[in-house]
Amino acid sequence: MSVDLSVNFTGVRFENPFLLSSAPPTESEANILRAFEAGWGGVVTKTIGLHPVVNVRGPKTKFLRSEIESTGISMQKRPGTALHSSWNWELISDKTLDWWAPRISRIKKAHPAKILVASIMAGSGSDTELAHWQTLARVCQEEGADALELNLSCPHMDRQDMGSNIGRDRELVSVVAQVVRDVARIPVWAKLTPSTTDIVLEAKAAFLGGADAISSSNTFTSLPLVDPETLEFEVNVDGLVSTGGLGGPAILPLSLAKVAQMTCAFPDRSFSGIGGIASFAHALNYFLLGCGTVQVCTAAMLDRAVGPNVIKALIRDMTEFLEKRADRGWKSLEDFRGLSRERIVPQSRIARPGASEYHGGHDSGEGYADPAELHVRAE
Numbered sequence: 001m002s003v004d005l006s007v008n009f010t011g012v013r014f015e016n017p018f019l020l021s022s023a024p025p026t027e028s029e030a031n032i033l034r035a036f037e038a039g040w041g042g043v044v045t046k047t048i049g050l051h052p053v054v055n056v057r058g059p060k061t062k063f064l065r066s067e068i069e070s071t072g073i074s075m076q077k078r079p080g081t082a083l084h085s086s087w088n089w090e091l092i093s094d095k096t097l098d099w100w101a102p103r104i105s106r107i108k109k110a111h112p113a114k115i116l117v118a119s120i121m122a123g124s125g126s127d128t129e130l131a132h133w134q135t136l137a138r139v140c141q142e143e144g145a146d147a148l149e150l151n152l153s154c155p156h157m158d159r160q161d162m163g164s165n166i167g168r169d170r171e172l173v174s175v176v177a178q179v180v181r182d183v184a185r186i187p188v189w190a191k192l193t194p195s196t197t198d199i200v201l202e203a204k205a206a207f208l209g210g211a212d213a214i215s216s217s218n219t220f221t222s223l224p225l226v227d228p229e230t231l232e233f234e235v236n237v238d239g240l241v242s243t244g245g246l247g248g249p250a251i252l253p254l255s256l257a258k259v260a261q262m263t264c265a266f267p268d269r270s271f272s273g274i275g276g277i278a279s280f281a282h283a284l285n286y287f288l289l290g291c292g293t294v295q296v297c298t299a300a301m302l303d304r305a306v307g308p309n310v311i312k313a314l315i316r317d318m319t320e321f322l323e324k325r326a327d328r329g330w331k332s333l334e335d336f337r338g339l340s341r342e343r344i345v346p347q348s349r350i351a352r353p354g355a356s357e358y359h360g361g362h363d364s365g366e367g368y369a370d371p372a373e374l375h376v377r378a379e
Helices: 029-038 097-110 127-142 170-181 199-209 249-265 280-288 308-324 371-378
Strands: 007-009 012-014 018-020 042-044 061-067 081-088 115-120 147-152 188-192 213-216 220-222 244-247 270-274 293-296
Touching: 012 115, 018 308, 029 042, 029 097, 029 308, 081 249, 097 115, 097 127, 115 127, 127 147, 127 170, 147 170, 170 188, 170 199, 188 199, 199 213, 199 249, 213 249, 244 249, 249 270, 249 280, 270 280, 280 293, 280 308, 293 308
Parallel strands: 018 042, 018 293, 042 115, 115 147, 147 188, 188 213, 213 270, 270 293
Antiparallel strands: 007 012, 061 081, 081 244, 220 244
16 A cells, blocks of 8 residues: 655645654745755745844754763764754844845746745734734745745744733734634745743634644744853853743753643644654654644754754654555554544553542642541631
8 A cells, every 4th residue: 555645734745644844944045945955845935034033143043962871961063962952042134035036036936836835924013013913924935935824923032012911922823823814825834932821822813813734833932051160151142141042852842842732722633742852753743642733943953954864764754654554554643643642641540550649739648638638627
């Protein structure tokens, strides 16, 4: 039985479910073309905006590595270490919309069967700012973008009406999704921040506003570590640092938890999983939770910027995974997507040695008051 890696996600056909996410490698037209030639089913552009952006001096992206036989974690390159995570404080694209527009058109003409998703961002503090979202959406779709991803999640924007500052506000999430939906003829994905109390609420707001899918998670707000010898932050400019975004292997379990919350709440909606994916085994977690596509960043950056070896392995291993399960009749992602979702339950549903021994985390034998006794006292 032949396998089929193609997926239909928000009405768009991808030849495979693996996308290169919006990040430094997708800033360049040349890199996006190389990514498609390498085999990625889709690419999400670096976020395009209308406002001028100037990045900080010095390194904008660094990689943390942990020592194999100790607790050491550092950005310093040294032998005997393994990748722990990536850290960046890079802002959105510093290229203008006028720069991006013809390049979107050229990329699509070069690879008409590949899927190009335009990541866009504007503000939300006024009608003028909301109109900027519509301008970005109109231009990108007119130039041939197959879908729009709304960046509601960048963790290091100073403006209070941009990036993750929108993503933490349910009302603004819904408003932005709606103003884009009003002009979009192509699918609209909302990329949400994980730095929120209950991401299900923001996801609901995005869907109510008209979003076709949720992308999650963006990087987690974080600081670089201090070098214990110099007492300087490992990344700084003139001794100063600001928060950035943590990605890579360290956030895989965290991102899965965020995605699971949403896919369990909205099992019939579309989700693109992001966070810590370097192999098909990682991607499989997202698929089993209900995601229809996944996006890769850190692993690709470490593999010639656009991950030619990463995508080759993803395609190979997914093919082998399906071929090994041919006896179950599996031949595409839809045959196993979401299979693990129903296994995620509240703590109270996890088996205990005996039902009478579960007190919701309170045990009178450990110094806690007996809940029944407290109830009697209250009466």
